[in-house]
Amino acid sequence: MSCRIQVEPTGKLMEELILDVQQKIVAGLEAIDGQKFYQDRWTKGEGGYGISCVIQEGNVFEKGGVNTSIVQGVLSQDAVQRMRANHEGIDRSAKELPFFAAGISMVIHPSNPMAPTTHLNYRYFELVNSDGRKIWWFGGGADLTPSVLFEDDARHFHKLHKDACDRHDPTFYPRFKKWADDYFLIKHRKETRGIGGIFFDDLSEKDPKDLFAFVKDCAYTFLPSYIPIMEKRKDMEFTEADKEFQLIRRGYYTEFNVMYDRGTWFGLQAPNPRVESILMTLPLHASWRYNYEPKEERHKALLEATHNPVEWA
Amino acid sequence: MSCRIQVEPTGKLMEELILDVQQKIVAGLEAIDGQKFYQDRWTKGEGGYGISCVIQEGNVFEKGGVNTSIVQGVLSQDAVQRMRANHEGIDRSAKELPFFAAGISMVIHPSNPMAPTTHLNYRYFELVNSDGRKIWWFGGGADLTPSVLFEDDARHFHKLHKDACDRHDPTFYPRFKKWADDYFLIKHRKETRGIGGIFFDDLSEKDPKDLFAFVKDCAYTFLPSYIPIMEKRKDMEFTEADKEFQLIRRGYYTEFNVMYDRGTWFGLQAPNPRVESILMTLPLHASWRYNYEPKEERHKALLEATHNPVEWA
Numbered sequence: 001m002s003c004r005i006q007v008e009p010t011g012k013l014m015e016e017l018i019l020d021v022q023q024k025i026v027a028g029l030e031a032i033d034g035q036k037f038y039q040d041r042w043t044k045g046e047g048g049y050g051i052s053c054v055i056q057e058g059n060v061f062e063k064g065g066v067n068t069s070i071v072q073g074v075l076s077q078d079a080v081q082r083m084r085a086n087h088e089g090i091d092r093s094a095k096e097l098p099f100f101a102a103g104i105s106m107v108i109h110p111s112n113p114m115a116p117t118t119h120l121n122y123r124y125f126e127l128v129n130s131d132g133r134k135i136w137w138f139g140g141g142a143d144l145t146p147s148v149l150f151e152d153d154a155r156h157f158h159k160l161h162k163d164a165c166d167r168h169d170p171t172f173y174p175r176f177k178k179w180a181d182d183y184f185l186i187k188h189r190k191e192t193r194g195i196g197g198i199f200f201d202d203l204s205e206k207d208p209k210d211l212f213a214f215v216k217d218c219a220y221t222f223l224p225s226y227i228p229i230m231e232k233r234k235d236m237e238f239t240e241a242d243k244e245f246q247l248i249r250r251g252y253y254t255e256f257n258v259m260y261d262r263g264t265w266f267g268l269q270a271p272n273p274r275v276e277s278i279l280m281t282l283p284l285h286a287s288w289r290y291n292y293e294p295k296e297e298r299h300k301a302l303l304e305a306t307h308n309p310v311e312w313a
Numbered sequence: 314m315s316c317r318i319q320v321e322p323t324g325k326l327m328e329e330l331i332l333d334v335q336q337k338i339v340a341g342l343e344a345i346d347g348q349k350f351y352q353d354r355w356t357k358g359e360g361g362y363g364i365s366c367v368i369q370e371g372n373v374f375e376k377g378g379v380n381t382s383i384v385q386g387v388l389s390q391d392a393v394q395r396m397r398a399n400h401e402g403i404d405r406s407a408k409e410l411p412f413f414a415a416g417i418s419m420v421i422h423p424s425n426p427m428a429p430t431t432h433l434n435y436r437y438f439e440l441v442n443s444d445g446r447k448i449w450w451f452g453g454g455a456d457l458t459p460s461v462l463f464e465d466d467a468r469h470f471h472k473l474h475k476d477a478c479d480r481h482d483p484t485f486y487p488r489f490k491k492w493a494d495d496y497f498l499i500k501h502r503k504e505t506r507g508i509g510g511i512f513f514d515d516l517s518e519k520d521p522k523d524l525f526a527f528v529k530d531c532a533y534t535f536l537p538s539y540i541p542i543m544e545k546r547k548d549m550e551f552t553e554a555d556k557e558f559q560l561i562r563r564g565y566y567t568e569f570n571v572m573y574d575r576g577t578w579f580g581l582q583a584p585n586p587r588v589e590s591i592l593m594t595l596p597l598h599a600s601w602r603y604n605y606e607p608k609e610e611r612h613k614a615l616l617e618a619t620h621n622p623v624e625w626a
Contacts, residue, residue: 054603063603188581188588251595258572259581268501268572275501276604282564284602288595290367290376 004046004072005098005128008136010208014124014215018068018104019051021122021219025066025106026053028223032230033058037066047073052277056284060115060234063284064108067277072100075127088202091130099127103140104219105263107281108226113246115233116146116153117194117253118226119281121263122219124212138211139201142222143180144229145194145253147246148238149302151312153229154195158312160225161198161218168214169206173313176200181309186256191306193256245299247287254286317359317385318411318441321449323521327437327528331381331417332364334435334532338379338419339366341536345543346373360386365590369597373428373547376597377421380590385413388440401515404443412440416453417532418576420594421539426559428546429459429466430507430566431539432594434576435532437525451524452514455535456493458507458566460559461551462615464625466542467508471625473538474511474531481527482519486626489513494622499569504619506569558612560600567599 026037035058043049048071055064074096091097103123110117122140129135144157158177165173180199184192198218203211257264258279267278294300339350348371356362361384368377388410393403404410416436423430435453442448457470471490478486493512497505511531516524570577571592580591607613 056603063601065603188586247598251599254567254599254601255571258568273501279601280603282601285560285598285600286564286567287598288376288567288592289597290369290378290593291589 005100005126007072007100008126008134008208010136010212011100011102011124011126013212014102015070017212017216017219018070018102018122021222022051022053022066022068022104024220025120025223028227029055029061029064029066029108032227032234033060035059035061044071047071052280054280058111060110060112060230062109062111064106065280066104066106067280068102068104070102073098075099089129089135090127094130097127097129099125101125106222109250109283110230110234112234112236113238113242114148114150114236115230116144117250117283118142118144120219120222122215124215135204136208137202137204138215139203140215140218141176141180141197141199142218142225143184143194143197143199144226145249146302147249148242148298149195149305150229150233153233154305154310154312156229157195157197157225160221162313164217164221165198165214167217168210172200172214173198177311177313184256185260186252187260189252189255191252191303192309193253193306195302195305195312196309239296241294241296241299244287244289245294245296247285248289248292248294249302250283250286251288254282257281318413318439320385320413321439321447321521323449323525324413324415324437324439326525327415328383330525330529330532331383331415331435334535335364335366335379335381335417337533338433338536341540342368342374342377342379342421345540345547346371348372348374350379357384360384365593367593371424373423373425373543375422375424377419378593379417379419380593381415381417383415386411388412402442402448403440407443410440410442412438414438419535422563422596423543423547425547425549426460426551426555427463427549428543429457430563430596431455431457433532433535435528437528448517449521450515450517451528452516453528453531454489454493454510454512455531455538456497456507456510456512457539458562459615460562461555461611462508462618463542463546466546467618467623467625469542470508470510470538473534475626477530477534478511478527480530481523485513485527486511490624490626497569498573499565500573502565502568504565504616505622506566506619508615508618508625509622552609554607554609554612557600557602558607558609560598561602561605561607562615563596563599564601567595570594 037053037055040052050069053066055061077095080094105121107119120142124138126136162173176198180196183199267273350366350368353365363382366379368374390408393407418434420432433455437451439449475486489511493509496512
């Protein structure tokens with residue numbers, strides 16, 4: 001197609017990476033759960049394709065999805081406007097800009113309240129500016145949202161992501177850890193939705209090969225950062241109070257995702273949103289109790305960490 | 314207090330009305346439920362007071378609240394900015410405007426999926442413009458959100474509200490019914506959250522006495538519009554599929570309230586929001602299922618009505 005842009009080598013590498021990461025993550029989660037994900041490949045004419053992998057009411061996971069999408073198209077002026085705040089150098093007067101995007105996103109909600117929800121997203125974006133110049137960047141991260149807090153789990157998850165960051169740039173983890181704490185804030189509750197992780201956007205400060213290597217390292221860090229936690233937590237005994245607390249925290253998760261998450265909000269504002277795909281991140285069940293107060297110490301411990309982010313690694 | 318405004322007689326009448334309506338509604342709902350509401354009177358220094366009445370895990374009502382607030386204060390420039398779009402004639406350059414507001418708001422979620430959720434809100438607003446001129450208006454309405462649709466219930470609820478409107482102005486019901494259908498739209502799903510009712514705002518087109526009489530008539534219409542429905546539905550048998558469908562619809566209710574409801578959004582954006590009071594409208598339980606499709610005809614019937622608003626009266 002003449003309208004397609006000549007994607008940089010990094011774009012192709014990213015496409016291969018996310019497809020491989022998706023299959024490995026799905027296989028890893030299936031091995032823990034015992035139930036297969038439902039897999040669905042979709043295409044968008046000649047504009048791209050993606051694979052949706054969904055599990056619902058599994059043995060271990062109440063609900064979860066691992067999605068990839070590799071798309072090309074033209075950003076409308078409206079979309080270009082929205083981009084401005086996010087990335088420097090994009091032509092402000094452009095009516096339309098051709099783009100390529102490849103990304104993987106995942107949200108996993110386990111059934112057991114001792115086991116944490118987790119989220120991951122890595123994406124590469126490329127566009128042709130009006131002067132013909134390529135603009136590209138990476139974004140993404142991974143974060144953990146326990147209801148019952150186990151400090152060992154928090155430290156393990158952060159440590160592995162810090163190690164991945166440190167292998168590429170010692171400034172990355174401190175910056176991206178702080179960015180996650182700021183981004184995942186539920187503003188009206190003045191607390192974060194979970195215990196964070198790493199988050200970054202508009203990343204283009206190094207050679208694309210180097211940043212791709214960094215993103216690749218982070219993406220392959222997910223399974224070793226999460227599976228050992230699940231092995232410890234998936235069959236733990238829990239009380240009714242733990243389950244109730246989990247449902248309350250899933251209510252908060254819902255509030256964050258529909259009110260503050262940039263991807264959800266922009267996705268739903270689009271002319272013909274794929275609502276099911278966008279809201280796949282919401283939990284199977286959530287509760288809102290008037291004047292709810294956690295009574296157990298292990299629940300109060302989480303609130304301490306969501307109100308005052310901790311240096312876990 | 315010298316900073317308090319000289320409230321118009323309508324303000325005092327509205328204060329008496331909403332307190333009386335609140336006690337009558339609470340008594341009516343308690344008679345159906347058998348469990349008492351928890352009642353809590355709060356004061357805001359000399360700036361006002363209110364009464365919160367809450368029921369949770371009652372015999373009939375899973376969660377519900379009936380709240381009044383009568384407050385005076387000064388609208389900041391930011392708040393004045395937000396008002397502009399809503400009401401004509403407010404001084405655009407004013408830094409601060411003294412105001413008085415009296416309102417009642419209610420959301421009731423029954424347990425039985427055959428019984429509809431309902432919402433009511435009536436409010437009177439008064440402010441002193443920078444030229445010393447008083448600006449005032451009424452707003453409010455009532456609407457019904459069934460999960461299983463009984464056409465008799467929809468017709469009964471609308472008919473009584475139409476009768477109340479018609480006693481004051483024949484143009485009111487058609488205008489305010491349409492306004493409810495537009496207002497309660499869940500934009501990303503392209504459907505309304507329920508089967509509507511009436512909704513109006515910035516209403517000041519008649520003598521305040523006449524509009525107060527109209528609002529009073531509407532407010533006293535609530536119990537006869539809802540109690541007979543509850544008597545028929547509260548003990549009906551239902552299936553697991555009905556309960557599941559109810560939880561899905563409560564997810565949609567949550568989406569509307571936190572994403573689109575003006576009161577919720579502005580309330581939560583305020584510097585120190587009373588989050589528990591604002592989010593008291595959310596259901597005790599809600600579910601999100603991937604690619605959920607209702608299988609029962611009585612569930613599909615609701616979707617037909619939420620996608621294509623019906624003239625019920």
